[in-house]
Structure formats: structure tokens, C-alpha cells
Amino acid sequence: MSPPTQADIAREVVQTIANGQATSVFARFAPELLQEYTAVQLLQAWREQTDELGRLIAIGDPEQKLVSGTEALVVPVIHRKGIHRVTVVFEDESSISGLWLSDISSEQDTDQTATCPSYVDQSAFDERSVSVPGEGKDLPGTLAVPRGTESPPGVVLVHGSGPADRDGRVGSRYPLRDIGLGLASHGIATLRYDKRTFVEQLQPRETTIERVVVDDAVSALDRLRAEGVSPCGVVGHSLGGMLAPRIASEDGNTDAICCLAANARPLSELVLSQIGALVPDDGQTRTLSPIRDTFERAQNGSMRPDEQLFGAPVTFWKSLRGYDACEAAAALSVPMLFVQGREDRQVRADVEFEQWRAALGDRRNVTFSLYEGLDHLLTPASDRETTQVSEAVLEETADWLLGCDP
Template sequence: MQRARIFAVSMIVALLWESVFASEQVKFDREKLARGFVNQMEQGEFEKAVQRFDTVMAKALPSDKLQAIWNGLVSQYGSLQRIGDTRTEDLKKYQIVFVTCQFERGKLDAKVVFTEQNEIAGLFFVPTGAYRSPGYVNQKAFEEVEVTVGSGLWVVPGTLSLPKGGKEVPAVVLVHGSGPHDRDETIGPNKPFRDLAHGLASRGIAVLRYEKRTKHHRLKTALLSGGLTVKEETVDDAVAAVNALTKQPRIDPERIFVLGHSLGGNLLPRIGAASDKITGFISLAGSVRPLEDLVLDQVSYLFSLDGTVSAEEQQKIDVIAKQVEKVKSPALSEEVAASELPLGVSARYWLDLRGYDPSKSAKTLEKAFLILQGERDYQVTMVDFDLWKQALGSRDDVTLIAYPRLNHLFMAGEGKSAPSEYITPGNVEKRVITDIAKWIEAQK
């Protein structure tokens, strides 16, 4: 009996390894086929290239049209110099292979879509710097549902990334930083909120992300800018998103969390004070110091990156310093023009934030906190992280984690962080996703 069991287990392990090997072999074969397909186009072998097409593709893109597309690329980017790396993504019954092509005047990715029968069902050429889904995402583990957040004049569209299966799952609402953001918090080629949503959904946690009001209703908010505060900009929609989650049938209403990035992290205590349906809070680079101080520090840092501050740059710093003084002045009133204040933001906005300290306000919330910070972040720095630690570090229900190599978007780099990192393609670090998922699972 013992030998039979050992033999059965051995056979199962062998079959599992055989399945993994077969999957990797198919992946390797398709990458090889995709590289060969690009090489055929480069060699002018268009008749051979189209032989791999499925029926629909063969009708839509015969050899002469394929040749015309390739010739158009060459005329714009120059001749192909080198076929570079490949990577794959799964999309339902298809597998997509990206082949990096180095042309004389730039890089493009050939996006080759394969069927299960290894036929080519699609072909696209996209900038190499375009967003790439991170390797920790399992697209087969979740589905995405379009939802709406809020009501009336201020309703905004959103996306719920929902793990597959029938059981109730915990859920997270993502709250943006400063500025008019889309639901992915897109910055250049990077989409940190999509990384977070798909990474957590791959681990069994639902995530709701939505268009920020100041982006989706840009004209209306511009007309009301003189009366805008963080309540209208951020807090109201975050609370509405929590309410929207409670109406979703597969969401565990006892395990709804709010994750705020930057300004969103700063406002977590205000969001918590406005809703009793939140289980816990996650701050990603949540600022603690007054917003006007952060603005001045950021400008000073950026002007000093090259090692010197010119007279013209110092003049600009001095102008912002005077604007900061006006924000802090007891004489500040709603009659002061926005042009005299930092970022051109109205006096009412600054007055609403006066005296607000999120680290102290968080003490009044008897809810768990996870506070994460990138040590290379120049927008919200370790000074803010230390203020969180001083205020909440002694609490058993508060976890604080700092990451030495990460910047404001929680993407890895080296040396001093600079704005150029934000236009360099990257993804939220896997460890951040893992730490958030583990923390949520522990909140039971």
C-alpha cells in the first residue's frame, strides 16, 4: 500500500512537471515562430509569412497588403537593424508574443497574436515604450466589470477587477494622488493603478478603480474651481466607491479596504471619518506634511538635481516660497486670488487643509493601517514616513514598510530619483503587491 501511494504521488508529480514543461515549450515555440515571422518580413518573404495566418487573417491581410504595411514602417523608421527580446502575454484563448524590433530611427514591438493551433490571428506594431502588463499578473484569474461610482452630475465610470469563482472576496478601492487622473493613474507609459488592480485580483482580492472627478468632469470642476476642496476632489468619490462595492454580490462587506496614493494616502483619515463601511486603510506614499511645504520642497529638489541652482531657478523658488507664506498667513481669506498661491489653486482649497495632520487624525480611527513608502521618493519622502511612524508606530494594528529602491510610483531604480523615471516604462514592484495581499489576508 505504501509503495502504491509513493508510486501514485510520483506519477502525479511527473505529470505536473510534464505539463509545465509542455507549456513552456509551447511558449518557446511561439516566440521562435514570431521571431521567424518578423525575419520573413524583413527578408521580403511575404508569401511565406502569410502562410502562418488563420482563415480570417489571410483574407484581411494578404501578402501584398502585408508588404505595404512593412514598407510603410521602413519608410518611417528606417531599415530593421536587429530583432531583440521577446515576451508573451495570455489573452483568453490567444497568446500574444511581443518581438522588439530595432529600426534605424527607433524601436517598435511587433505584437503577434497566436491561436491555440499556432496560427497568427493578429498583427500590430506598437511603441516599445508602451505599457506592459507585469509578470505577476495572471489574466485568467480574474475578470473585469464596468461599474459607475457616485450619482447625479458627478457620476464617474470605473472598473472592478473581480477574482473568478463563487466565494465572497475582500475588496480594495484605489484613491488617486494630486491632479486629474484616469482610473489607471496613468503617468507616461506607466499605469500603477492597473498594476495594483490586476496584481491583487490575481491573488483573490477584488479592486475598484475609477476616473477621478477632476478628469472625467474637467469642465465642470474648472467652472467650480474657486469652490473646490479635497472633499469634492477626492473624498466624496472615494466614499461613493466604497458604497458601490457594498452593492456587489461577491464582495465581502466586512472586508472593504481603501488604498490611497500620495494625496489619496494623505486623505485616508478624512475618507475614514466619512464612512463606517471601511475595514482598514493602505497608504502608498501618503504625505503627512502640509501640501504647500511639499510643493516648495519638490521644486527646490528638482532645481538642485544638476548640482547647481541658477539665479533664474532661485528666483522661481523664491516666488513659490512667498506663495507658501501667504497660505500659512493668518490673513489668508477666500478673496485672495489663486494666482498668488501655490499651483494656482484657490484660497478655499488651502483653507480647508489648514491644520489638518493625517498622522494625528488617523489616531482617532480604530482601524488597521498599512503604510508603505519608497525611500527614493522625492515627492513624498521618508520625512513623511517617519511622521507616520511617530504617530502610529506603537499600535499593534499598524504596519509600516519602507522599500530602499522604490520611487513615488513604487517602481524600482537606482540613485537619485528624477521625473525622467516617470516616462520610463515600468511596473509596481512585485513585493509591494505581495505585501498588500498578505496584509489584507491577515485582516480577518
């Protein structure tokens, strides 16, 4: 029998801690790590991470990531109401030198100036801070306006899932900043802003898709028009792309929408698909059935509104019930652009992109572009050193926005 791999060991350690047998994993710890935890501390830290996530269902396949320049394994731990991730660093083939009961690979800081894409021409636009009015607190934002034109075309940038700043920061990547400044370099005004859930903590009962995303995006469009920008469109990434048709419909005056790495299926189905990708084929039914049941209970009113389900209260999931992104897009007459990376593991191109194309592919004013080798953030999937949005994607988006006929 071949010796266990580091991935095998990482999963075994996580399972052992989940079983409440913390002392059993200490044999795997390097001396310096033994000084960081007692059995009681380790189990207490585990409970703090998992108590609100419900019953543990499965432990997925570890993913290799970089943590401060060091290779690490991030182990997904799937519960009935959510996922948390454990980061494991090995000193050698089997000895563990680092253990964090969270995914710390996305927490590394970086210098934004140093990573600004080369395709950004700072001399081509002026950038200033603005506020986007909204219910509750106004949202801090950044407006980039091309120089030398009185009424440029423009877009509002809409974030993906979760609390996000105006740059859409994920670790050392700033996709909304790259897109915003890249488009401004091509003569397109852009407004990006901190997401509602990044600025303030909403009460569970008010955490709906309208309050979290749609209402603020419509307000941002009005704010952009107040600057003399015309025509105005929406560029949404991931969840923001899925909701772009709804935003355009609510606004009533949107001239174009661009959906980047956007899911076509309901968000709950996308989450189930993402979880399915984490577990072996023979564990799919056992893992997904209880989670699917939980989503159904959330959306039919069988759960308390303030209960948490995959990072959001039940109210949020109920507010998405009945929204069909393809149907909403089909009801629009404005030009639309759909862009996807072939290597996107969060929003699979062979499912989501093709569903958009099946629904809208016969429209003359709808464009579809699939890029080989790009991931969910539209950066090269095989190159960890390149963190900027692909220049080819940026240029196509700019050319399309400048050339489309509202």
C-alpha cells in the first residue's frame, strides 16, 4: 500500500478534529506548531468556526494555494448550512508546520499601486471620490472620467457575492479596479463603489437581494448620469452579472449590460454545483441531498428569517425565489455582452455560459465571448503571478461598449 499523500493527511487531520479527537492529530504536528495549541484550544476554535453551520456532511478534496509564498492545502469542510475551509501547511512530506481553521490564502495584503495593470493609462482620465446615495448609509465610491470629452459613455460596476469593496478585492486581485481603470483608459467613464454589506451590517430581515445589490446599483446609475455621462450601462461580475438584467429592468433607462463570469442558473443551484465539485462522485447524493433540502426549506418559509445559510440569512435566499436571469435578460431589448473564462471553476462555462447562449444566442445585439485559460476573475488560471484581469477581455469589453448601438 502506498503511503498517504499530503492531501490524504490534511483530510484525515480535519476529520479527526471534527470528530473531537484533537489530541490524536498532535502526532502530525511539527514542534513549533505543538506550542500553539492545546487540545481544548483547538476544539474551541473549531466550534467557533462551525457552530452556526449545522451538521458536518462531508470533507472535500484539498486545493493547493499560496500562503505568504508558501504552498498550502486548503481543505473545504461542507456543513448543512455552509462551508468553511481549513488551511494546512506541511514542513515535509507528512509533518504539519501550520494549521489555520480558515482559508487564509485570500487574506494576504498587497500594494495596489504596484499591481496596477500596464494597460491602465493614468493620464487618460481623472479619478475622484464620490458617494452613492442609498437607504441607510451612503456608499463610498470612485468615479473615473475620461479627459477631453464632455459627455462620455459610462458604466456602473456591480460586485459578485459577499461583502466587497469598490475594487472587488480577492486576496491580491482587484478585478473591479482593473476593469474600472482599464475602461476609463479607453474613454469610458466608470463608477465603482463599496458594496452595502461591506459598509454596514444589515439586519437579517432587511438583507434581501434588492437591499444588498439592486437598489444601490440603480442609485449608482443615477449618480453616474448626474455627471453628464451618456449612454449608461451596467458591467456586472458573477452575481452582479446574474442580476444585471434585473438592475436594468428596475432602472428602466440602462443602455447596455455586460455580464462577466455570470451564472445563469439560480444562486442556490450554483452553490450546490460548487459543492458537488468538491466531493467525489460516489458522495454526491449523500452530500447534496440534505443541502438541497435546506435550500428548499429556506425558500418556502420553513426556516426562521434570521437563520444563516451559506453566508446569508434566509431572507436573502427567499428574495431570490422566482428570479430567472435568462428570462429577465430575454425581456430586455438592450445590447448585451457575455464574457466567460473556460477555466472558471466557480461558474462553469459548459453550464452557465451555454445556458445564456441557449436563451439569447439568436439575438443580433447579444455577443458571447469565451476565453481559453481564464478563471472566474478573468485572470490566467495557470499563472499565479499574473493577478490582473486579462487585457484581451478589457479591450474587447471597451470596444464593445464604444461600438454598441443602444
